Amino acid sequence: MRAPLNNFGLRQLGVLAGTGSLLLACTGCGSVKHDPNPNVIAGKQEFVSKCGSCHTLARAGTKGIVGPNLDEAFRASIAEGLERSTIRSVVHGQVLEPNPIGAMPKNLVTGSSLEDVAAYVAYAADRPGQDTGLLAAAVKAPGAGKPAVEQNGKLQIDADPTGQLAYVTNKATATAGAVTITMGNMSGVTHNLAIQSGTGASGPVLGATKIITKGAATASFNLKPGTYTFFCQVPGHRQAGMEGQLTVK
Ligand code: HEC
Numbered sequence: 001m002r003a004p005l006n007n008f009g010l011r012q013l014g015v016l017a018g019t020g021s022l023l024l025a026c027t028g029c030g031s032v033k034h035d036p037n038p039n040v041i042a043g044k045q046e047f048v049s050k051c052g053s054c055h056t057l058a059r060a061g062t063k064g065i066v067g068p069n070l071d072e073a074f075r076a077s078i079a080e081g082l083e084r085s086t087i088r089s090v091v092h093g094q095v096l097e098p099n100p101i102g103a104m105p106k107n108l109v110t111g112s113s114l115e116d117v118a119a120y121v122a123y124a125a126d127r128p129g130q131d132t133g134l135l136a137a138a139v140k141a142p143g144a145g146k147p148a149v150e151q152n153g154k155l156q157i158d159a160d161p162t163g164q165l166a167y168v169t170n171k172a173t174a175t176a177g178a179v180t181i182t183m184g185n186m187s188g189v190t191h192n193l194a195i196q197s198g199t200g201a202s203g204p205v206l207g208a209t210k211i212i213t214k215g216a217a218t219a220s221f222n223l224k225p226g227t228y229t230f231f232c233q234v235p236g237h238r239q240a241g242m243e244g245q246l247t248v249k
Pocket residue numbers: 016017019021022047050051052053054055066067068070073090091094095098099101102103104105108109117118121
């Protein structure tokens with residue numbers, strides 16, 4: 001006979017992540033009654049916008065590094081036969097009661113959105129392969145928008161509004177001379193935009209906008225013809241792919 005969730009021992013839950021955080025997170029999570037019909041498509045979208053800037057989850061395409069990698073966090077337990085319904089409860093409990101001294105804010109999602117997010121993470125965590133069908137289409141590929149083109153000395157390169165660690169495009173072009181770059185940021189995730197000479201991460205950084213969470217920030221440059229990289233200086237964001245190429249002719 002299978003042990004009901006609320007008999008799930010703390011020791012077993014502790015195995016999940018090898019950290020103490022889940023012990024705190026999951027006090028009482030076994031008593032939650034879950035929505036039998038969660039919307040995992042909405043859950044994926046919410047996860048990308050509310051969680052992905054801090055957590056890596058391969059199927060969601062997120063690469064945040066502030067919090068634990070959620071594929072790795074559940075890997076050992078899944079291999080040991082942990083039910084995905086239990087992962088759902090753990091995620092649910094973590095969002096309701098994150099470690100109070102940790103970096104994860106409380107109540108990032110609530111109500112049915114929380115049901116959806118927990119169900120999606122439980123489905124996706126450490127599951128080989130890629131999402132298909134409607135789940136695959138739920139979130140667009142980061143940076144795939146059409147290239148940004150400078151006009152009259154102004155170039156607009158916005159941060160991804162859904163919260164992915166990306167700009168809306170990873171390509172931009174400008175003519176040589178004075179260029180003012182504006183980064184709009186509607187995501188609620190902290191970003192800026194810096195310009196570096198050349199490709200790769202070796203050239204000098206020529207300047208950057210302020211780091212903002214919402215609104216728009218600008219920076220002005222005098223650019224010679226050549227290839228430049230634009231990227232976000234918030235720790236972890238460039239490594240997650242938040243960069244693109246600016247070609248100046
Ligand atoms: C600002 C960064 C941040 C955001 C946003 C965030 N988390 Fe976290 N998360 C963390 C950190 C840091 C931890 C590590 C322990 C703690 O603070 O509770 C964590 C821990 C977790 C854990 C436990 C994993 C383990 O190994 O202990 C889960 C599950 C989790 N988060 C899910 C989510 C979900 C779902 C969302 C979105 C609703 C989310 N997180 C949003 C930073 C974040």
